[in-house]
Amino acid sequence: MIVQPLIRNNICVNAHPVGCAAAVASQIKYAQEKRAGRAAPREVPKTVLVVGASSGYGLASRITAAFGFGADTIGVSLEKEGSDYPTQITGTPGWYNNMAFDRAAKAAGLASVTFNGDAFSHAMRKQVVDAVKQAGKKIDLVIYSVASAVRVDPDTGELYRSAIKPIGEALTGETIDYATGKISTVSAEPATAEEAANTVKVMGGENWALWTRQLAHAGVLANGVKTVIYSYNGPAFSHAIYRDGTIGEAKRHLEETAKALDKELRATLEGEAYVSINKGAVTRTNAAIPTIPLYLSVLFKVMKERGTHEGCIEQMDRLFAERLYTGGPVPTDGNGLIRIDDLEMDPKVQDEVRKRMATITQENFAQVGDFKGYRHDFLAANGFDIDGVDYSADVPSMERF
Numbered sequence: 001m002i003v004q005p006l007i008r009n010n011i012c013v014n015a016h017p018v019g020c021a022a023a024v025a026s027q028i029k030y031a032q033e034k035r036a037g038r039a040a041p042r043e044v045p046k047t048v049l050v051v052g053a054s055s056g057y058g059l060a061s062r063i064t065a066a067f068g069f070g071a072d073t074i075g076v077s078l079e080k081e082g083s084d085y086p087t088q089i090t091g092t093p094g095w096y097n098n099m100a101f102d103r104a105a106k107a108a109g110l111a112s113v114t115f116n117g118d119a120f121s122h123a124m125r126k127q128v129v130d131a132v133k134q135a136g137k138k139i140d141l142v143i144y145s146v147a148s149a150v151r152v153d154p155d156t157g158e159l160y161r162s163a164i165k166p167i168g169e170a171l172t173g174e175t176i177d178y179a180t181g182k183i184s185t186v187s188a189e190p191a192t193a194e195e196a197a198n199t200v201k202v203m204g205g206e207n208w209a210l211w212t213r214q215l216a217h218a219g220v221l222a223n224g225v226k227t228v229i230y231s232y233n234g235p236a237f238s239h240a241i242y243r244d245g246t247i248g249e250a251k252r253h254l255e256e257t258a259k260a261l262d263k264e265l266r267a268t269l270e271g272e273a274y275v276s277i278n279k280g281a282v283t284r285t286n287a288a289i290p291t292i293p294l295y296l297s298v299l300f301k302v303m304k305e306r307g308t309h310e311g312c313i314e315q316m317d318r319l320f321a322e323r324l325y326t327g328g329p330v331p332t333d334g335n336g337l338i339r340i341d342d343l344e345m346d347p348k349v350q351d352e353v354r355k356r357m358a359t360i361t362q363e364n365f366a367q368v369g370d371f372k373g374y375r376h377d378f379l380a381a382n383g384f385d386i387d388g389v390d391y392s393a394d395v396p397s398m399e400r401f
Contacts (some may be wrong), residue, residue: 001088003395005384007179011284012382016391017082017401019383020096026386027060027313028104031068034317042327045071045141047222049128051119051211053077053101054094055381057230057278058145060312062101064320065141072111072137074128075101076119078148082398090398093382099400111135119146120207122154122214129218138222139215141324144208144229147283151202154210162202164285165191166245173290174360176297178378181371183362186290191246203250205229205257212261216268225271226324227261229254233277233341234292235350241289259336274330276323276338279315282377294360295353297369299344302352304370308343311377315340 006014048065052058053075065071075098082091098114105112113131117124132139151160165171165188172187191199200206208229215221231251234242242248258275265271280299286292303309310318319340323330333339343349356368365371379385395401 001395003090005379010178014090015093015096016383017096017395019386019389020093021100022386022389023380023383024097024100027063028067030313031064035068041325043325044069047072047137047139048141049074049139050143051076052146054079054097057312059097060316061143064316066105066110068317069320075114076124078118079116084397084399088398120151120154125211125214129220132220138220140222140225142227160198160201162199163191163195163246164289165189165195166240167191167196171240171290174294175290176293178375183365188290196246196249199246200250200253204253209257209261221269223269225269227273228276230278231275232280234280238292274338276319277341279310279341279344281312282374297371297374298353298356300373301370302349
């Protein structure tokens, strides 16, 4: 079967198995090269759990932990397997990413266990606990990087759906069509109180806390354990969504959760809990948010010109090497947040981005912004547009490769 990207409503609905494996291999190579190029750290994680391990920052975290710091890893994610019968249907990119990671970890002699299931369920947490106990290990780093639009409450069975909307007033701005490069105007209507509350249930810190507390109660967290959840701030003009909208409500909840978990872990295990504010990246979520795709395209161009642009793997290498495992206290800002968005939020970078965004038209967009790079990131997340992959070649199986 020849696999080409299928893009519908700015979402790529299929994946290329070989391309996904090549993308994972490229990130592994980066992590190995960075490890070889620096002195041995005074402190390293030994057993790392990544909840939401199959793509984006979660996958890059797992790769960094394993191939950059030599850790054994456990990954949790919910992915759809590819099928060869009765018709060939590709699985989700995370399905192929997980297979590629496990294969590479095994070849490198690193222990790797991957669970495919609902990260919001008590049953999944129990599976992880049982696996850790059976292996006779304890977890010293927990990364929470779940990107889901829905959540079933494990106690009540109620289904919650997040809504990426402003609060109070509608938000209108321009976006990019990934397939054509055309700029169009999109609007987001204000959220209801129920939508805001549901978004907090899905995207806030509640499930992170359930994971941390269930693992602690089961006795599988190591003394000195660290746990980190990922978030994003963005520039001031994006705050109608990211700080003042429904996502902002969820972010404030997870920041309060971090404070509570940090207090608990310090008292019981000399542990720590943090929110890491990461750099903006191309995701399914931000494709539909007014202005954000344009902002990221211009941001990428400015940062590439300055030599400071980073993808997920570069971000996670810095998080581990320059924040979490320095041999000393974890550096944070005045609010106790880890800031890996520091290069993005450099005032000189933001000033230049604002100047360029004010000049954007359909005619000059390709020059002012980095649409080629932005579209590459969008396609690469599903295994397309990866160097060295022959996309005209037959892929014999959607199940295994």
